[in-house]
Amino acid sequence: MLEISGLRAGYGEVEVLRGIDIAVHSGEIVAVLGSNGVGKTTLNHVLSGVLTPRAGSITFEGRSLMGAASTAIVEAGLIHVPExxxxxxxxxxxxxxxxxxxxxxxxxxxxxxxxxxxxxxxxxxxxxxxxxxxxxxxxxxxxxxxxxxxxPRLLILDEPSLGLSPLLVEEMFTLIRKLNADGMPIMLVEQNVVQSLEIAQRAYIIENGIVTMAGTAESIASDPELKRAYLGL
Structure with a gap:
């Protein structure tokens, strides 16, 4: 449904996204994970038409959204629930x-x-x-x-668990799984690595504006590098 290729964007002279490649297919939950400051918010600003990309391509259901207005993006069905x-x-x-x-x-x-x-x-x-x-x-x-x-044809959820109690975080991830089971594709942009990988089919890890890991959620969850970098194991 959504294909992002070689995406570059930033603010002024600062380049934040340095060649992002991400794809979301119909029916999936795809987790886009990373700590604060790695470019997740910038990615969402570009996908929502708030920030103009500098290079690359964004294709949604076969239609280019590169540099499209935010109103056109909403009308296409790419809906962003902001942080x-x-x-x-x-x-x-x-x-x-x-x-x-x-x-x-x-x-x-x-x-x-x-x-x-x-x-x-x-x-x-x-x-x-x-x-x-x-x-x-x-x-x-x-x-x-x-x-x-x-x-929404595709729903982007930006840090939906942010600021919630542990019990409400659990409830929120259960809800996301239910929305997906009812047929809604979801791109889940989160810092909560463990619970995101539990409900996603595939995942991308962003560090310093580039994708450093990509694959099935199961394979990424078991990767020793992820455990070292994010879980302290």
């Missing part, structure tokens, strides 16, 4: 969710809203509540639900 949730705190839960269908799937808004509430029953209970008064886990549900409202 830090980025909800509208003074708007209620329903209003936040409905904004997810502003550029795409507007005609199916009622049906998709019901699907979100079936996935997140707690949001139905808090439909009229200001989103800024929700717990961190509930705000993450709003952010993911807002992405679902656009009927």
């Amino acid at each position: 830090g949730r980025k909800i509208f705190p003074n708007m209620n839960v329903r209003e936040n969710l409905e904004l997810g269908s502003y550029r795409r799937a507007k005609n199916n808004r009622a049906r998709n809203l019901e699907r979100v509430f079936e996935t997140f029953p707690r949001l139905r209970e808090r439909m009229g509540q200001a989103a800024g008064t929700l717990s961190g886990g509930e705000q993450q549900m709003v952010a993911i639900g807002r992405g679902m409202m656009a009927e």
Whole structure:
């Protein structure tokens, strides 16, 4: 579905992505893993049309998105749930969710809203509540639900476990697995290496703006270099 080849991007004179190659196929969860500062956020900014790439190619379902506007990317069905949730705190839960269908799937808004509430029953209970008064886990549900409202062809989740308690992290990864089992391809961009590899089919490790490891999640999880670098083993 998504093929990224030789992607280079940065800010000013600083090059952050130095030739990234990543592919996501239909039906997969693909984990893109790395610590802070390796280029994960820059990659997501490029894929969302917020940052213009300098070189390489981005192809989504056979269509080039290289340098495309963010509105065109959303309309194509490549939907990004950003790091830090980025909800509208003074708007209620329903209003936040409905904004997810502003550029795409507007005609199916009622049906998709019901699907979100079936996935997140707690949001139905808090439909009229200001989103800024929700717990961190509930705000993450709003952010993911807002992405679902656009009927994503591919959903990019950026650090969905960030700032959550261990119990809510477990719940979040269970939800991601369920969304994928229901047919949604997911690109999971995370620092949480262990749990991401448990639910992903394939994975990429990014260090210093390049992919240093790629393969099945199982093979990467058992790689001695990964255990040394990320798990301290």
